[in-house]
Amino acid sequence: MLFTSLKLDSQGKQQGFMQIPYSHNLGGWANVMIPMTVIANGDGPTVLVLGGNHGDEYQGQIAAMKLARELTPEMITGRIILIPSLNFPAARSATRLSPLDGMNMNRAFPGQPEGPVTSQIAHYLTTVLFPMSDVIIDIHSGGRSMDFVPCSHMHVVPDKEQRKKMLAAMLAWNTDFSFLYADIAGSGLLPVEAENQGKIVVTTELGGGEGVPASVHRIAQSGLRNVLIHVGLIKGVEHTRESLGKPPAILVQALDRNDYLLAPESGIFEIGVDLGRMVQVGDCVGAIHHLERPDRTPEPIIARSSGYLITARVPCLTQQGDCVAVIARQVGIDEVLSA
Ligand SMILES: [Zn+2]
Numbered sequence: 001m002l003f004t005s006l007k008l009d010s011q012g013k014q015q016g017f018m019q020i021p022y023s024h025n026l027g028g029w030a031n032v033m034i035p036m037t038v039i040a041n042g043d044g045p046t047v048l049v050l051g052g053n054h055g056d057e058y059q060g061q062i063a064a065m066k067l068a069r070e071l072t073p074e075m076i077t078g079r080i081i082l083i084p085s086l087n088f089p090a091a092r093s094a095t096r097l098s099p100l101d102g103m104n105m106n107r108a109f110p111g112q113p114e115g116p117v118t119s120q121i122a123h124y125l126t127t128v129l130f131p132m133s134d135v136i137i138d139i140h141s142g143g144r145s146m147d148f149v150p151c152s153h154m155h156v157v158p159d160k161e162q163r164k165k166m167l168a169a170m171l172a173w174n175t176d177f178s179f180l181y182a183d184i185a186g187s188g189l190l191p192v193e194a195e196n197q198g199k200i201v202v203t204t205e206l207g208g209g210e211g212v213p214a215s216v217h218r219i220a221q222s223g224l225r226n227v228l229i230h231v232g233l234i235k236g237v238e239h240t241r242e243s244l245g246k247p248p249a250i251l252v253q254a255l256d257r258n259d260y261l262l263a264p265e266s267g268i269f270e271i272g273v274d275l276g277r278m279v280q281v282g283d284c285v286g287a288i289h290h291l292e293r294p295d296r297t298p299e300p301i302i303a304r305s306s307g308y309l310i311t312a313r314v315p316c317l318t319q320q321g322d323c324v325a326v327i328a329r330q331v332g333i334d335e336v337l338s339a
Contacts, residue, residue, distance in 0.1 A: 001113055002124045006038050008081070008132065012073055013039045018083070018124065020117050022100065032100070032117055034088040036081065037068035044078020045134040047233045048125075049224070051083070053105045053138055053190055055090025055098070059206045060139025063220040071234075078233050081129060087118065096143050107186050109193040126193055135169065135231045136194040136201050139220065142208020146323070148311040149276045150206045150219050153179035156255070156339055157195050164337055169202045171249055172230035173223035174241050177276070179205065179310055179328055180253035180336060184260045202227055209314045250308070251336065252328035258304040261325045263288055265299055269318040271325070272301075275311070279303045285325050288318060303327050 006016040017033040024030060049067065051060035064084035071080065085091040087105040090098045097104050101116035111122025130136065142148045152173035157163050170178050183189060194201045204223070207216040228234040241249060254260065263269065267288035279285055280303065287298035307329035313322060 002120045004036065006036060008038055010038075011040050011042075013037070013071075015068075018121065020120050022117055032089060034083065034121070035085065036083050038079070038081050039071050039073055039076060040079040041073040041076050042078070044076070045231055045233055046079040046081070046132055047135040047137065047228060047231060048129050048133040049080060049082045050086045050136070050138045050190070052085035052087055052091045053140060054096045054143050055085070055087050055092070056094050056096050056143040056210075057139075057141040057208075058091075059141050059212050059216055059220040060204070061085050061091060062217065063139065063224045066221060067224065075235060076233055077235060080228070080233055081133070086121065089117065096145070106190050107188040109188045109190055122190070125190070130194050130197050130199060133199060135233075136191070136199050137224065137227060138190055138194075138201070138203045139206065139224065140204055141206045141212075142311060142314065144210055145208070145314060146311045147208040147275060147314050148205035149177045149308070150204075150216055151175045151177040151179045151310070152202065152204045152223065153181050154201065154203060155183075155191065155195060156180050156253075156336060159198070160337065162195070162198060162200070165200045166202065167333065167336060169200055169227055169230055172227045172238065173202070173204060173219075174226055174239060174244060174246070174249070175204075175219060175223060176246075176249060177308070177310065178249045178251050180251070180255065180331070182255045182257075184257055185323075200231065205311065208311070251331055251333060252308050252310060253331050253336070254307070254310065254326050254328040256305065259307070259327050260323055261285065261301055261304070261327070263301075263318045263320055263322045263324050266320045267291055267299065267318060268316045269313055269324050270298070270316070271312045273309050273312075275309055277309055278307065279309055279327060280306045285309060285327075286312070301325060305329065
């Protein structure tokens with residue numbers, strides 16, 4: 001069962017681990033050790049910062065590591081718990097899923113106290129870290145499979161007061177796009193468990209693919225810091241897109257299954273539209289080429305909705321059923337708050 005030597009209720013700065021007994025062939029009494037930093041100073045919000053929910057998404061892991069090194073108790077009011085690489089075994093092996101149990105951390109909630117390693121981590125968050133937190137920040141990118149327009153994102157939660165706070169915190173990331181998304185690929189998500197506990201949940205999709213441009217690292221790091229100022233954890237002046245001389249964020253949503261385009265057959269995927277560009281219903285956004293029959297006409301991927309191409313598949317080699325593109329239509333803040 002998962003344990004930690006960190007004292008979550010103590011003041012000051014502590015560096016330690018979440019530890020899970022994990023026996024393997026060359027380590028009979030071994031533990032999986034997941035780095036965790038806790039910093040507390042007086043009264044204020046408790047914020048949980050998570051990177052590496054998916055192991056192959058490193059921009060958030062780096063942003064959380066840097067913050068964990070830099071922050072001192074004097075710089076904050078309240079408490080921050082940073083876990084840069086939540087699915088640590090997956091981060092070490094550059095995989096989305098855990099190599100220890102094959103589980104996707106973001107489908108493992110609420111988790112089990114005596115389950116596989118990934119499930120035990122989920123259970124500890126569900127029963128210990130979420131209940132003590134006011135704000136939960138879960139930093140994602142598209143990993144090796146998808147590339148996103150760098151964006152903060154959220155679910156349209158049913159509670160309107162919670163939704164309003166989440167929207168404001170999402171916009172505080174100051175990305176060019178902010179994205180309202182739906183769960184088309186299963187249940188057991190980390191943000192859903194945190195939302196169900198009534199928390200302010202801020203998530204992102206900051207680019208993707210195996211490489212991370214410097215500009216995306218800057219968005220990850222400046223956005224995280226600004227959200228922490230926004231929620232009253234870090235002392236400082238909050239930046240807005242206006243104060244940075246930028247136009248308002250483009251708020252988009254993909255809440256319909258038709259917005260998520262899947263490969264109808266296996267082959268070599270060619271994207272035909274640049275990320276962040278507008279497409280209309282009926283536009284061809286890409287094609288699946290036939291590796292074994294190049295003489296056959298490629299299978300077109302046709303947009304079933306109009307909006308911005310918010311994400312597209314990265315690896316060309318594609319299996320039937322892989323998500324290859326997502327189209328998100330622009331919405332107004334009032335429409336989101338009143339929906
Ligand atoms: Zn992810």
